[in-house]
Amino acid sequence: MTIIIKDLDTKKRLFDSAAKVFAKKGFDKATVDEIADYAGVAKGTIYYYFRGKEELFLFLMEEGMERLRLRIESKINDADEIAYSLGKIIDIHVDFVKENSDLCIILLSEAWGISARQERLQDMLDKYYSIVGKFIDAGIAQKVIRPMDKGVIAASLFGITTVAAQHFLRKKDAFDWDPVNSQIREILLRGILVD
Amino acid sequence: MTIIIKDLDTKKRLFDSAAKVFAKKGFDKATVDEIADYAGVAKGTIYYYFRGKEELFLFLMEEGMERLRLRIESKINDADEIAYSLGKIIDIHVDFVKENSDLCIILLSEAWGISARQERLQDMLDKYYSIVGKFIDAGIAQKVIRPMDKGVIAASLFGITTVAAQHFLRKKDAFDWDPVNSQIREILLRGILVD
Amino acid sequence: MTIIIKDLDTKKRLFDSAAKVFAKKGFDKATVDEIADYAGVAKGTIYYYFRGKEELFLFLMEEGMERLRLRIESKINDADEIAYSLGKIIDIHVDFVKENSDLCIILLSEAWGISARQERLQDMLDKYYSIVGKFIDAGIAQKVIRPMDKGVIAASLFGITTVAAQHFLRKKDAFDWDPVNSQIREILLRGILVD
Amino acid sequence: MTIIIKDLDTKKRLFDSAAKVFAKKGFDKATVDEIADYAGVAKGTIYYYFRGKEELFLFLMEEGMERLRLRIESKINDADEIAYSLGKIIDIHVDFVKENSDLCIILLSEAWGISARQERLQDMLDKYYSIVGKFIDAGIAQKVIRPMDKGVIAASLFGITTVAAQHFLRKKDAFDWDPVNSQIREILLRGILVD
DNA sequence: GATGAATGAGAGTTCATTCAT
DNA sequence: CATGAATGAACTCTCATTCAT
Numbered sequence: 001m002t003i004i005i006k007d008l009d010t011k012k013r014l015f016d017s018a019a020k021v022f023a024k025k026g027f028d029k030a031t032v033d034e035i036a037d038y039a040g041v042a043k044g045t046i047y048y049y050f051r052g053k054e055e056l057f058l059f060l061m062e063e064g065m066e067r068l069r070l071r072i073e074s075k076i077n078d079a080d081e082i083a084y085s086l087g088k089i090i091d092i093h094v095d096f097v098k099e100n101s102d103l104c105i106i107l108l109s110e111a112w113g114i115s116a117r118q119e120r121l122q123d124m125l126d127k128y129y130s131i132v133g134k135f136i137d138a139g140i141a142q143k144v145i146r147p148m149d150k151g152v153i154a155a156s157l158f159g160i161t162t163v164a165a166q167h168f169l170r171k172k173d174a175f176d177w178d179p180v181n182s183q184i185r186e187i188l189l190r191g192i193l194v195d
Numbered sequence: 196m197t198i199i200i201k202d203l204d205t206k207k208r209l210f211d212s213a214a215k216v217f218a219k220k221g222f223d224k225a226t227v228d229e230i231a232d233y234a235g236v237a238k239g240t241i242y243y244y245f246r247g248k249e250e251l252f253l254f255l256m257e258e259g260m261e262r263l264r265l266r267i268e269s270k271i272n273d274a275d276e277i278a279y280s281l282g283k284i285i286d287i288h289v290d291f292v293k294e295n296s297d298l299c300i301i302l303l304s305e306a307w308g309i310s311a312r313q314e315r316l317q318d319m320l321d322k323y324y325s326i327v328g329k330f331i332d333a334g335i336a337q338k339v340i341r342p343m344d345k346g347v348i349a350a351s352l353f354g355i356t357t358v359a360a361q362h363f364l365r366k367k368d369a370f371d372w373d374p375v376n377s378q379i380r381e382i383l384l385r386g387i388l389v390d
Numbered sequence: 391m392t393i394i395i396k397d398l399d400t401k402k403r404l405f406d407s408a409a410k411v412f413a414k415k416g417f418d419k420a421t422v423d424e425i426a427d428y429a430g431v432a433k434g435t436i437y438y439y440f441r442g443k444e445e446l447f448l449f450l451m452e453e454g455m456e457r458l459r460l461r462i463e464s465k466i467n468d469a470d471e472i473a474y475s476l477g478k479i480i481d482i483h484v485d486f487v488k489e490n491s492d493l494c495i496i497l498l499s500e501a502w503g504i505s506a507r508q509e510r511l512q513d514m515l516d517k518y519y520s521i522v523g524k525f526i527d528a529g530i531a532q533k534v535i536r537p538m539d540k541g542v543i544a545a546s547l548f549g550i551t552t553v554a555a556q557h558f559l560r561k562k563d564a565f566d567w568d569p570v571n572s573q574i575r576e577i578l579l580r581g582i583l584v585d
Numbered sequence: 586m587t588i589i590i591k592d593l594d595t596k597k598r599l600f601d602s603a604a605k606v607f608a609k610k611g612f613d614k615a616t617v618d619e620i621a622d623y624a625g626v627a628k629g630t631i632y633y634y635f636r637g638k639e640e641l642f643l644f645l646m647e648e649g650m651e652r653l654r655l656r657i658e659s660k661i662n663d664a665d666e667i668a669y670s671l672g673k674i675i676d677i678h679v680d681f682v683k684e685n686s687d688l689c690i691i692l693l694s695e696a697w698g699i700s701a702r703q704e705r706l707q708d709m710l711d712k713y714y715s716i717v718g719k720f721i722d723a724g725i726a727q728k729v730i731r732p733m734d735k736g737v738i739a740a741s742l743f744g745i746t747t748v749a750a751q752h753f754l755r756k757k758d759a760f761d762w763d764p765v766n767s768q769i770r771e772i773l774l775r776g777i778l779v780d
Numbered sequence: 781g782a783t784g785a786a787t788g789a790g791a792g793t794t795c796a797t798t799c800a801t
Numbered sequence: 802c803a804t805g806a807a808t809g810a811a812c813t814c815t816c817a818t819t820c821a822t
Contacts, residue, residue, distance in 0.1 A: 010785080028223030032813065042787045047814065049785095152378045155362040156355045163354025164347055183347045187386030205802090227796060237804045239798085248796065400781085418613030422817060432783045434819085443817065500694070542768045545752040546745045553744025554737055573737045581772030595806080617792060627808045632793065634806095783822080791815075798808080 011049055013039045015063070018056050023102035026109050027057055061110075064103040065124045068096050069131055082139040083193060089132065090161060090185045097165035098177060104162055129154040139193075146194050153192055160188060206244055208234040210258070213251055218297035222252055259298040260319045263291050264326055277334040278388060284327065285356065285380045292360035293372060299357060324349040334387075341389050348387055355383060401439055403429040405453070408446050413492035417447055417500050451500075454493040455514045458486050459521055472529040473583060479522065480551065480575045487555035488567060494552060519544040529583075536584050543582055550574060596634055598624040600648070603641050608687035611694050612642055646695075649688040650709045653681050654716055667724040668778060674717065675746065675770045682750035683762060689747055690754075714739040724778075731779050738777055745769060 017039035021030045032053055036043040050056040072092055076085050097104045107124075132154050139145030145153070164184055168177075212234035216225045227248055231238040245251040267287055271280050292299045302319075327349050334340035340348070359379055363372075407429035411420045422443055426433040440446040462482055466475050487494045497514075522544050529535035535543070554574055558567075602624035606615045617638055621628040635641040657677055661670050682689045692709075717739045724730035730738070749769055753762075 026223070028221070031811085033811095043813095044787055044789095044815085045785080047816095048787090053813070148378050148381075149374065151362055152359055152375055152382070155359040156379070156382055159354035159356075159358025160351045161354075163358070164350040167346055167350040179344065180347055183343050184351070186343075187347070187351055188382070189386075191382030191384075191386035226794085238796090239804050240802085242797070243803065416613070418611070421815085433817090434783050435781080437818070438782065538768050538771075539764065541752055542749055542765055542772075545749040546769070546772055549744035549746075549748025550741045551744075553748070554740040557736055557740040569734065570737055573733050574741070576733075577737070577741055577776030578772070579776075581774075581776035616790085618790095628792090629794085629808050629810095630806080632795095633808090638792065783820105785819105785821095787817100787819080789816100792813090794812075795810100796808100798806105799804105800806095801804080 010039075010041060010045065013041070014046060014049060014056070015060065018060055019064075019102040019106070022057060022060065023105040027053075027106075057110075060103070061107065061124060064100060064107070065128060067100070068093075068128070071096065072131060076135075082135060082142055082144045083189070085135055086139065086145075086192075087185055087189060089135065090157070090188060091181060093157070093161045094165055094177070094181050094184060097162055097169070101166075101169050104166065107162075125158070128158065132157060143194060145192050148192065156191070157188060160184060205234075205236060205240065208236070209241060209244060209251070210255065213255055214297045214301070217252060217255065218300045222301070255298070256302065256319060259295060259302070260323060262295070263288075263323070266291065267326060271330075277330060277337055277339045278384070280330055281334065281340075281387075282380055282384060284330065285352070285383055286376060288352070288356045289360055289372070289376045289379060292357055299361070302357075320353070323353065327352060338389060340387050343387065351386070352383060355379060400429075400431060400435065403431070404436060404439060404446070405450065408450055409492045409496075412447060412450065413495045417496070450493070451497065451514060454490060454497070455518060457490070458483075458518070461486065462521060466525075472525060472532055472534045473579070475525055476529065476535075476582075477575055477579060479525065480547070480578060481571060483547070483551045484555055484567070484571045484574060487552055487559070491559050494556070497552075515548070518548065522547060533584060535582050538582065546581070547578060550578060595624075595626060595630065598626070599631060599634060599641070600645065603645055604687040604691070607642060607645065608690040612638075612691075642695075645688070646692065646709060649685060649692070650713060652685070653678075653713070656681065657716060661720075667720060667727055667729045668774070670720055671724065671730075671777075672770055672774060674720065675742070675773055676766060678742070678746045679750055679762070679766045679769060682747055682754070686751075686754050689751065692747075710743070713743065717742060728779060730777050733777065741776070742773060745773060 014035070018030075018035050021035045021038055024030070025034075032046055033043055035056075036046055039045075046053075046056065050059065072089060075092060076088060080088075129151070133150050136145060136150050136153050140147055140150075161184060164180070168180055209230070213225075213230050216230045216233055219225070220229075227241055228238055230251075231241055241248075241251065245254065267284060270287060271283060275283075324346070328345050331340060331345050331348050335342055335345075356379060359375065363375055404425070408420075408425050411425045411428055414420070415424075422433055422436055425446075426436055436443075436446065440449065462479060465482060466478060470478075519541070523540050526535060526540050526543050530537055530540075551574060554570065558570055599620070603615075603620050606620045606623055609615070610619075617631055618628055620641075621631055624630075631638075631641065635644065657674060660677060661673060665673075714736070718735050721730060721735050721738050725732055725735075746769060749765065753765055
């Protein structure tokens with residue numbers, strides 16, 4: 001029992017530590033040493049749980065994306081109106097960026113480009129797009145959303161929330177998220193919904 | 196004379212080579228060796244023209260941002276209507292992403308995070324925001340744009356264009372940019388303009 | 391009782407596993423993990439039975455050398471003619487290489503060089519030389535073997551059998567050992583016996 | 586000019602240093618650090634000249650084998666009698682082991698086993714066998730050598746010279762090589778030539 | 781008897797940078 | 802102007818060993 005707890009403990013500590021360090025430094029500048037230090041374990045321990053730096057990173061990303069997906073799917077009721085659901089998705093998204101800023105910074109900084117790893121990150125983005133895409137399709141079918149390219153809409157949703165949220169995250173001072181949240185929602189909804 | 200021409204020549208070659216390699220690999224994974232190879236010069240030559248890898252990179256970024264700024268300022272007439280100008284800015288922006296995808300990929304991948312260099316990139320983003328911000332302020336004053344936080348709008352503009360443009364850039368096949376362009380414009384303008 | 395049987399069992403499994411892995415990878419490239427995996431025990435178990443990798447290895451080598459020594463001494467009758475005994479030694483030797491190729495590969499690959507462990511392996515070679523040397527001395531005394539340096543003869547015997555046997559072992563296809571065996575014997579005996 | 590000399594100088598120093606260290610420690614135990622130290626260059630320099638430790642090692646081996654091949658082919662006159670040529674080959678071989686003991690120790694210690702690199706070393710052994718094999722074929726055709734398997738003879742030649750020479754090399758004290766040389770030759774020639 | 785999570789010293793390798801030419 | 806041999810600090814990863822259970 002204790003073993004399992006310790007095990008989970010170590011992996012959890014590694015997860016948090018990696019998120020922090022990767023977010024602060026980016027994948028390449030982050031060192032395994034620093035991640036280990038921050039987690040309070042020996043360097044070798046990381047290699048006991050993960051095959052290497054790359055795998056630790058990917059694990060982190062997939063885990064994060066999964067959380068976002070789970071949250072969206074659990075909070076959205078298929079019976080709700082599309083317009084309402086879309087507004088809720090935006091809220092969830094902004095909240096997620098707010099709560100998991102480390103993860104989101106990493107995603108933003110590493111998801112572009114075209115190398116091998118990035119393809120796997122692109123896959124995650126695609127998965128995300130497909131989650132959101134479902135609602136967009138429904139919205140268009142119900143003539144709630146104007147007939148536009150699904151990709152443009154999904155990318156806009158992702159781009160506007162993360163970049164804008166990021167923009168405010170940079171300022172150290174606490175500030176009121178509510179107006180940001182509602183403004184982002186307003187821009188997007190007005191932009192895509194039929195009058 | 197010849198010397199000057201050769202000089203320009205070499206520096207130009209280095210600029211293009213660096214843009215390609217940085218875009219393909221990202222700052223950290225790109226090596227000075229590869230940039231030199233690609234430019235057809237010896238590694239030492241880079242250090243003749245730039246103080247180091249970092250400076251070459253920053254030179255590239257600033258040059259790129261300057262180009263965007265220049266283009267916006269030269270094509271926008273202060274006498275024009277705000278709504279018209281904003282639409283034009285979006286067009287210019289999308290065109291710029293399309294034409295300078297290398298540069299934009301770098302910007303997207305290196306502009307996030309908080310390390311030393313990134314602060315300098317953030318400064319660039321801020322500079323960009325301020326260019327756009329001028330029009331937004333004017334728009335709000337003229338009650339053409341709804342009263343919103345300037346930052347949210349600027350970030351939305353940047354986020355939506357780059358992420359969406361990027362999204363389509365990933366697909367190898369040529370495709371028609373016009374609808375993408377107009378849809379992005381539509382989303383944004385509807386989102387921020389008063390009815 | 392059960393405990394003792396399990397004990398023997400585990401040690402025996404470790405012995406076989408170590409022989410396989412050391413032969414396949416050499417001492418340095420072989421990992422304790424792999425040996426444990428192959429034996430179907432946990433890594434820690436090896437340290438329960440042996441002080442470490444080095445000791446496991448030496449145990450293996452000494453065990454192997456002892457087997458060869460035992461076999462030679464048990465099959466050779468001091469009353470026999472020297473020439474006959476030498477021929478028999480060669481046969482035994484070739485058979486041993488054939489039957490214990492794993493062990494011999496290790497011996498061949500680790501016995502050279504001058505590091506600490508290798509000195510212990512050299513001791514084994516010396517012990518082997520002394521076993522064979524007894525017969526060589528006797529042969530020279532009886533004027534059956536031409537008066538030559540004992541070391542040259544013993545090294546020749548060892549070199550010719552192991553290298554030649556090894557040479558044929560490399561070929562995957564089964565082939566007839568008898569002629570190889572007799573040819574090796576012929577070369578050596580003609581080479582060292584008086585006419 | 587100076588550059589070329591320095592270049593050759595560095596590579597030559599690396600060659601000698603690598604031979605010494607590999608011979609003393611074996612491939613795995615030898616460290617790149619030690620090789621660099623011994624050569625009086627920085628560790629990175631090795632990677633300027635060779636792709637890695639492995640390549641440095643293979644370069645060493647191939648260079649060594651080539652030297653032996655060259656020496657045999659340059660000193661052997663096809664017009665000479667086979668028996669005489671074979672004797673000479675043995676002499677050359679023993680001399681070579683004597684003069685290049687470092688190289689030979691490495692060859693003996695790394696040529697056995699079955700891993701990837703070893704296959705490349707086996708290729709070298711095969712090349713060597715083919716050089717010697719030419720003379721053995723001729724000898725058998727001329728009925729100077731008794732009709733035996735060519736492989737057995739070549740392996741015997743290689744095994745007996747290297748192992749025996751090695752055996753004496755281990756003793757630090759200088760000693761007279763001539764009798765060793767002639768005894769090895771005698772064993773082999775008597776063993777394979779017709780009466 | 782046996783386990784396996786955790787360790788940490790030490791290895792091979794990369795690469796931005798320097799400098800004599 | 803331009804070179805490229807040489808550097809060395811810093812990095813990722815390996816693995817024999819320990820020890821609490």
